[in-house]
Amino acid sequence: MARRPAPPQYEAVTEGVRIRVRTRFLHDESEPGRSRYMWSYTVDVENESDRTWTIARRHWRIVDSVGRMLAVDGEGVVGQTPTLGPGERFNYSSGTPLATPSGLMSGTYDLVGENGEEMVAVIPTFSLDSPYDTSLPS
Numbered sequence: 448m449a450r451r452p453a454p455p456q457y458e459a460v461t462e463g464v465r466i467r468v469r470t471r472f473l474h475d476e477s478e479p480g481r482s483r484y485m486w487s488y489t490v491d492v493e494n495e496s497d498r499t500w501t502i503a504r505r506h507w508r509i510v511d512s513v514g515r516m517l518a519v520d521g522e523g524v525v526g527q528t529p530t531l532g533p534g535e536r537f538n539y540s541s542g543t544p545l546a547t548p549s550g551l552m553s554g555t556y557d558l559v560g561e562n563g564e565e566m567v568a569v570i571p572t573f574s575l576d577s578p579y580d581t582s583l584p585s
Contacts, residue, residue, distance in 0.1 A: 459571035463496025464531075464558065466570050472577045473542070479579050482546045486575045490524070491538040492556070492568075494531035500566070501530040502537070504557040507570075511547040512580065524556075548579035 457468045469489045476485040494500055507519040522528065529537040543552065553572035559565055 455574070457571040457573040459569045460495075461568040462566055463494065463498075464500060464566070464568045465491075465493040465495055466556070466568060467491040467493075468571060468573045470573055470575060472575075476542075477577070477579075479548070484545045484548050484575075484577050484579065485542060486545070486577075487540055487542045488552070488573070489538060489540045490570070491536060492529075492531065493536040494533055497533050498564075499530060499532045499561045500558040500568075501528055501560075502556050503528060503559045505554060506557070507552060507554040509543055509545070509550060509552050511545045511550040513547055515546070543575070545575060548577045548581075550575045 455469070459466050467490070471487050471489075473485040473487055477483060492502065502524055504520065504522055505524050507517075509517045509519065525539045525541060527539075531537055551572055551574055554570040556568045556570065557565065558568050
């Protein structure tokens with residue numbers, strides 16, 4: 448039996464805060480006949496800096512394959528505002544639906560340091576690709 452390839456991993460580092468994202472298309476939760484395509488994504492935030500940071504806010508931009516954009520902004524992540532000391536990491540999973548078989552997500556986290564300093568950490572742009580996307584790259 449053939450094994451499915453591991454999902455791609457996307458990564459960005461901002462001032463010692465490493466953010467990795469993996470995606471997975473959810474066949475069982477998708478309904479292509481109703482233009483509903485569902486993905487899960489797992490985010491791993493690792494603090495490689497020498498400062499302590501709290502994830503205060505998130506800002507997502509979700510764009511489907513016809514260019515429709517949805518902005519999602521809010522406090523923390525998955526109902527939490529995790530604090531990461533040097534060498535600590537936090538990961539979580541979430542999901543998003545699209546009305547098209549592919550799209551892109553990107554975003555940032557607003558981080559607040561223990562002394563009140565602020566930093567914007569880049570979440571890498573990542574692709575949401577389903578087997579239903581029949582377009583070919585140019």
